[in-house]
Amino acid sequence: MFNLKAYLAEKKETVNASLNERMDGIVADSRIVEAMRYSLNAGGKRIRPILSIAAAESVGGKESDVRHTACAIEMIHTYSLIHDDLPAMDNDDLRRGQPTSHVQFDEATAILAGDALLTLAFETLSSQPAVAHKDTSPAIVLDVIHILATAAGCRGMIDGQMLDILSEGQEITLSELETIHRLKTGALMEASIHAGALLGHGDAAQIEKLRTYGKHIGLAFQVMDDILNVKGDPSLMGKAVGSDARRGKITYPALIGLKRSEDFASHLVQSGLQAIQGFDTKADPLRAIGNYIFERKS
């Protein structure tokens, strides 16, 4: 019987240890490094790097093959949160129950800390294969960098954030909302899984199926985020409930109601699980994470 709670705790520990090791390797003891550490240690679930590791393991790869990439993925995610929270963007004072970077430090430091985490992600990804990717050819590492940069960039996550900001207070259609969610959240989640599958040496058919899984659960994750913003427990969420509505952000519940939103998320998770139904028990973590995404409370 697969124990998801233990699995998530163990992998989170792996990711945190790798992140700490990486940051400890940066000798500079500067304000910028302090701000980077602050946001990295603000208590994230590490769901993206865990998905990357789980994808590698689902095709027979080893956790060690993907540790560096897992770190880099969490750095990219953390940078995006710091910048999204800025006054010029979502203007959030709290994130996971703690002051956001620009509140804890100041705006300039927050902008630079985000920039620095994004840059450190690519520095980490490009660490020499001999050290960082013992079983991985440099060509595969380049592929991984390209996949993550594309997903995080102007045709992926950043375009999603831009469209999200532009949509505030506007009427948008369900299809436009889906595009925003797929870009803003789905792209990096799919890329995390894609990178893990490559580093785990999955074959082309396996990689394709894992990407399909990633596409579906990536969108499901953001739909559930919308739902939790309406009905979540603020003490678990670490931020105010109802903030999307107050800000004039269109969400799935706002467009199609809570019940249909939940049905849609459930449908997406089932489609995701279906894509990997031919995988053996090594994909059980991915299956359990799919269900967890639908059932999560925060």
Next chain:
Amino acid sequence: MFNLKAYLAEKKETVNASLNERMDGIVADSRIVEAMRYSLNAGGKRIRPILSIAAAESVGGKESDVRHTACAIEMIHTYSLIHDDLPAMDNDDLRRGQPTSHVQFDEATAILAGDALLTLAFETLSSQPAVAHKDTSPAIVLDVIHILATAAGCRGMIDGQMLDILSEGQEITLSELETIHRLKTGALMEASIHAGALLGHGDAAQIEKLRTYGKHIGLAFQVMDDILNVKGDPSLMGKAVGSDARRGKITYPALIGLKRSEDFASHLVQSGLQAIQGFDTKADPLRAIGNYIFERKS
């Protein structure tokens, strides 16, 4: 007789053509892409990518070996300008005589356009070697990514910008000022030359000498920037003269006077040229650029 003006014009054209080609390859016609193009096309001198190409050529490499990297370097530089100009940072309305990104668009768009250019730089660098780096092994491309990410990150350019902001209105020593200038400007210039030398297949001794050249002329470039901020022609500079002093920024002229600053810049350029004195005529562009950095008017 080497003609620097023609060389700079030709290489600038190469860099601009590569940047346009890269941006045209991005099909998305979005606000974020528009903002990226706006800043890329704001009329920079392209000095960093030209240095990278000139370094490759100085050791017998071909321009085509370094075109992708040259694009990426200019994207990193452009992102850093967009973010440095933000209200929370240097709060500049004009850059090269044109409205800065947050004035032309808005703050959120400017932050995201910077993020997107930084990300696109790494997407560009990691383009498959078969396409982008015909004569270059993936391992060398990874090295180049690592060198640029390290120089642009929290122990390089970003730390320099952080220290620069923290130093505003403070008393700082000459040695602290040198550190800021080396980090903020020198690190990426040296890395551009280092990357070019690697992609041009220079040997270890050549690379070491080119890095020494880069270290010296990188610092000289920023010292001359300080000097031009005091005595430059605003119509050539595209920004107000004296802005550093008004902002309480410590500069070389403020600390040691104009004359000694000019002597220091001249000394740095000479040291840089000395490092590559054993190179043949293929290094003439680097020699001429060294002198140009000292003599430039904008």
